[in-house]
Amino acid sequence: MKIIITGSLGNIGKPLATNLVAAGHDVTVVSSNTDRKEAIESLGAKAAIGSVSDASFLAKTFAGAQALFAMTPPNLGGTNIIANTLQAGEAFAAAIKKAGVKRVVMLSSIGADLEGGNGPIAGLYKIEKVYEQLENTAVTFLRAGYFYTNLYNDVPMIKGAGIMGGNYPADAKIPFVHPADIATAAIEELEKEATGKNIRYIVSDVRTLGDVAVAIGAAISKTDLPWIEFTDEQSLEGMAQAGLPAEMANLYAEMGTGLRSGIIAEDFLKTNASVDGKTKLEDFAAEFAGKF
Known part of the structure; x- marks a missing residue:
């Protein structure tokens, strides 16, 4: 099966690409960084270098693909972040429609059911709504928990002040997820037949x-x-x-x-x-x- 992975070779993309190639799939990894080309090809995948906000580039890359793992970069510039995120999502949707991709697994998040009050997750809420309008494409919204790896941001605080913290209390109940577990769930969804629009939570x-x-x-x-x-x-x-x-x-x-x-x-x-x-x-x- 020809599968496209967006999100380059990050904590999700690398194990996703590695395991899909090992399973015998024809894998293309999309990255905006030309320096990633060699690393992508060393995994046995093809590299497609370009902008995820460029619908024409995406449509060309998606052509002939049976499935797509759609991951919108979490920080598209220092300003107009939600608008930029939505713009990238709309470019994805236009490319999916033009290329006729029948199966999409979109990386979303807990809290993407909310229109607001959820910070950067609001961009994913908007993209889910755009993808819901895709006809003849089965979409799974893979709503991931709070990444464990975000806790690495606390390292300077631990070393400097001997504490961890945030603007939420110690008794707040948080659904956490490891990127490797997201990759496993994404593979399961990409390889199975599906219809319509579905939500799957992935939490560790x-x-x-x-x-x-x-x-x-x-x-x-x-x-x-x-x-x-x-x-x-x-x-x-x-x-x-x-x-x-x-x-x-x-x-x-x-x-x-x-x-x-x-x-x-x-x-x-x-x-x-x-x-x-x-x-x-x-x-x-x-x-x-x-x-x-």
Whole structure:
């Protein structure tokens, strides 16, 4: 089967491409970075280098493909982020329609059921709505949990202040996911027959932030590591000091308020969706310690 992967060779794209090639599929990986071409080809995949906002390039790349893993880059510039995200999604949709791709697995997120109050996830809500209008294309919205790997952003805080934290409390219940588990779920969806538009949640573990601090603290031999809840203002100030553009910082702070109130995780929790991922919090904590 000819399968297109967007998202280059990141934490999801690399294991996805590696395993699909190993399974005998004809795989093309889309990247905007020419430096990735050799790495992509070394996996046995083809490289398509170009912009994911260029519908003409995408349509040419998608031509003849039976399936597509659609991943819109999470940060398309420092300003107009939601609009830019939607523009890329619309380019994907136009290319899918023109190329006649029959099977699409779109990487989405918990909280993508919400039009607002979810920070950058609002862009994925909008793209889901665009993809819902695709005729004669089966689409699975693969709504992923909060990436474990985002916790690496806390490394400077752990080393500098001996804490972890965010503008959400230690008792907030968070559906987490490991990128490798997303890749596994994406392969399952790409290889199976499907019709219509479907939602699949992919989550590896559901834990509190207090659990996170305990597990990571134990793994890095800091057993007194606490999770500290910051105010929105403190969170914004910290992101500004780290050099994050103001618009992105505000979106992340808004996502934090959504995690704090529970609205981002609400749909996943209330639907009793299964926890399919194999990587539990303690597994990731060991991985975290190896890179700490």
